[in-house]
Amino acid sequence: MSEAVENVISSAIVKSFSQKLVDNLTLDVAIVGGGPSAMVAARYLAEAGVKVAVFERKLAPGGGTWGGGMLFNEVVVQDSAIEILDKFNIRHTEIADAKGYHTLDSVEMAAALIYGAVHAGAKIFNSVSVEDIVFKAGAINGLVINWTPVERLGMHVDPLTVIAKAVIDGTGHPSEIIKLATDKAMIQINTPSGKIMGERPMWVESGENSTVENTIEYYPGLFACGMSANNCSGGYRMGPIFGGMLLSGRKVAELVIAKLKK
C-alpha cells in the first residue's frame, strides 16, 4: 500500500458514503424520522423490494424507544403486536397479573428495530434533518434535507433534495412534515378540518387503537405513521406502550406498497 493508511481510511469512507447518498437521491419511499413505527415500516417496505431510506435528525435512530417509561428502560407491548416483536427477535415477558401485556427491554427493542430495518435493505441517514418538502404542481415529490449540525447551529447553508414517489411522516408528536405541507404548500389533508387536528391527552386504550386507525394517506403520496398520525387526526396519547407504534409501521408499509402497485 503506497498511500498512508490514514488516507486510505478517509478516502474509503468519503467514497462509500457519497455512493450511498447518490444511490438514494431517488427513492420509492422516503421516511422522515427513525422512531419505532418508521423502523417497522422501513423493514416491511424493504422486504417487499421497495427502495426506501430513512432520514433521522438525531445521531441515534430509535426515537422515543430508548428511554422506556420515564427513563426506566422497559416498555410494554400488547398481544396484538407480539408477532412483530417476534419477527425482530425482541424478547418479551408476559406481565403475571396483566394477561395480554408484555414487558421488554427498550434498548434491546431500539437496537433490534434498527438492525432489522437495515438488514432488510432500508438505508438510514442519521444526523440528517428534513427541513422542507419538494412540492411541484400540487404534488409531493420528495424532501429537502440538511445536516442536523447545520440546522442546530443556524448555519446559512443551502440544503440538498431527495426525490420520492411516496413520503412517510414518522416524525412523532409534532408531525413535522405534514405541518410543513399544510403551512407552506397550503394543502388540505385528509382530516375533518383539512388541517392537523392536534394530539389529545393520555388515554391508553383509545390511543393504541387510534394510532393504527389514523395511519392513512393524508394527501396523495404523503402518509403518516405512529404518533405523527395520531397528532394529525386528533388521537389520544398513550405513553410507554408500543404495540400501536409497531402495528402502525406495518400498516403504513402495506398502504404504501398497495399505492405503488397502482
Ligand code: 48F
Ligand atoms: O417520536 P418517535 O419515537 O416516533 P414514533 O414512531 O414513536 C413514538 C414513541 O416513541 C413514543 C410514544 C409511544 O407510546 O408516544 O413517543 O411515532 O420518533 C420520531 C423521530 O423523528 C425524528 C426525531 O428525531 C425522532 O427520532 N424527527 C422528527 N422530525 C424530524 C426528524 C425531521 N424534520 N427530520 C428528521 N428526523
